[in-house]
Amino acid sequence: MVGRLLISFLLAASVIAAGPSPGQIKNLVTFGDSYTDVDRHADGGIMWPVFAAEEGNFTLFPFAISGATCSSVFASQLPTYFDKTANGSLKLDPKETIYTLWIGTNDVGVHGLLTGQTVGATVVNTTACAVNWLQVLYDSGARNFIFQNMVPLETAPLYARDSYPNRYWTAQRNTTEWNVFIKELTTSGNAIAELMLRSLAPTLHGAHIGLFDSHALFADMFARPQLYFNGTAPLNVTGAVHACVFELNESTTDPGVCTDAVGTDQDSFLWYDELHPSVQAERVVAKAISDAVHRKTEKWITWFS
Numbered sequence: 318m319v320g321r322l323l324i325s326f327l328l329a330a331s332v333i334a335a336g337p338s339p340g341q342i343k344n345l346v347t348f349g350d351s352y353t354d355v356d357r358h359a360d361g362g363i364m365w366p367v368f369a370a371e372e373g374n375f376t377l378f379p380f381a382i383s384g385a386t387c388s389s390v391f392a393s394q395l396p397t398y399f400d401k402t403a404n405g406s407l408k409l410d411p412k413e414t415i416y417t418l419w420i421g422t423n424d425v426g427v428h429g430l431l432t433g434q435t436v437g438a439t440v441v442n443t444t445a446c447a448v449n450w451l452q453v454l455y456d457s458g459a460r461n462f463i464f465q466n467m468v469p470l471e472t473a474p475l476y477a478r479d480s481y482p483n484r485y486w487t488a489q490r491n492t493t494e495w496n497v498f499i500k501e502l503t504t505s506g507n508a509i510a511e512l513m514l515r516s517l518a519p520t521l522h523g524a525h526i527g528l529f530d531s532h533a534l535f536a537d538m539f540a541r542p543q544l545y546f547n548g549t550a551p552l553n554v555t556g557a558v559h560a561c562v563f564e565l566n567e568s569t570t571d572p573g574v575c576t577d578a579v580g581t582d583q584d585s586f587l588w589y590d591e592l593h594p595s596v597q598a599e600r601v602v603a604k605a606i607s608d609a610v611h612r613k614t615e616k617w618i619t620w621f622s
């Protein structure tokens with residue numbers, strides 16, 4: 318009886334202990350690629366970290382850089398962050414600060430695993446790398462983390478079965494094979510990440526670790542756009558705000574022949590271009606992240622600790 322009470326107490330305590338408290342987090346430190354880079358505006362407008370900072374009243378410290386793979390997070394983003402903390406230009410209270418990483422799209426994508434351009438690497442390497450980001454920051458004193466998994470890239474125009482030559486790829490390809498393989502890479506990478514994070518979490522004493530399910534959120538936006546998109550054009554999850562068709566083998570630095578949605582029509586789209594989410598999709602991500610951090614809902618996040 319006492320044993321059972323103790324077990325229920327411990328279970329209750331661990332449930333309570335998972336995740337930061339509402340209002341605890343004041344600073345948002347973001348790492349990643351073009352999906353998170355606030356300067357390149359890969360969505361054609363404002364990026365999710367800026368919306369999330371507004372929504373959640375966080376001070377934003379952005380480190381993500383367009384084109385990044387996980388290895389470039391280690392080669393440039395983390396060193397910049399560590400330089401700034403070492404020279405005193407960045408002082409963040411670990412308790413009030415949450416660190417996010419959204420990475421993988423370039424590792425698995427068109428210039429990565431999909432086309433065999435990262436010699437010797439597999440989805441296991443890139444996933445282990447992403448999970449190691451968390452360990453390295455923990456070792457430096459960070460305590461609150463959100464790991465954003467990969468979206469269902471097979472739904473992006475670049476990787477769709479009926480894809481066309483575009484700014485990311487104009488060479489001959491079998492779009493069916495790309496669609497099948499990119500789905501394998503994103504779903505298996507996400508599954509490996511979850512297992513690795515679940516086993517890492519109990520070893521990082523005093524940390525709060527959340528897995529943000531971007532994959533499920535984007536799959537839901539794709540399946541049920543009426544819940545998320547509010548533009549004045551017909552809802553469109555297969556096309557893009559800025560869709561540009563190229564000739565086969567044409568230089569990817571050409572402009573292509575573009576169809577552009579303008580004004581309020583843009584908020585009807587899931588994708589901004591053939592690879593990047595639209596501004597409205599970014600608003601959805603931002604609200605979901607802010608709500609997760611402030612513990613308003615657990616809909617898209619699982620706190621492992």
Ligand SMILES: *[C@@H]1O[C@H](CO)[C@@H](O)[C@H](O)[C@H]1NC(C)=O
Pocket residue numbers: 343374
């Ligand atoms: C927003 O955050 C700042 C700095 O942490 C704080 O001073 C202010 O009271 C917060 N505002 C709201 C509306 O919570």
Ligand SMILES: *[C@@H]1O[C@H](CO)[C@@H](O)[C@H](O)[C@H]1NC(C)=O
Pocket residue numbers: 397400401404406
């Ligand atoms: C601290 O390091 C950062 C990143 O290297 C650099 O941009 C900044 O100028 C440095 N600040 C000081 C006060 O040395």
Ligand SMILES: *[C@@H]1O[C@H](CO)[C@@H](O)[C@H](O)[C@H]1NC(C)=O
Pocket residue numbers: 436437438439442
């Ligand atoms: C990938 O991981 C394997 C197994 O751990 C290792 O042998 C290999 O060197 C790694 N390759 C790269 C490019 O990181």
Ligand SMILES: *[C@@H]1O[C@H](CO)[C@@H](O)[C@H](O)[C@H]1NC(C)=O
Pocket residue numbers: 491492493494
């Ligand atoms: C593309 O790949 C699919 C799946 O392997 C195959 O069924 C199809 O015949 C291929 N198409 C062309 C044009 O080679």
Ligand SMILES: *[C@@H]1O[C@H](CO)[C@@H](O)[C@H](O)[C@H]1NC(C)=O
Pocket residue numbers: 551552553555556557558560576
């Ligand atoms: C979706 O957008 C694309 C442009 O990327 C356009 O060609 C297509 O007709 C649109 N579909 C719908 C249903 O409006």
Ligand SMILES: *[C@@H]1O[C@H](CO)[C@@H](O)[C@H](O)[C@H]1NC(C)=O
Pocket residue numbers: 489565566
């Ligand atoms: C595109 O390039 C490939 C490889 O160089 C070549 O085999 C193919 O004939 C080219 N197709 C066109 C339409 O230029």
Ligand SMILES: *[C@@H]1O[C@H](CO)[C@@H](O)[C@H](O)[C@H]1NC(C)=O
Pocket residue numbers: 547548549581582584597600601
């Ligand atoms: C769609 O909703 C967002 C809030 O999620 C709002 O900021 C935006 O202005 C809305 N777009 C339109 C066209 O009404």
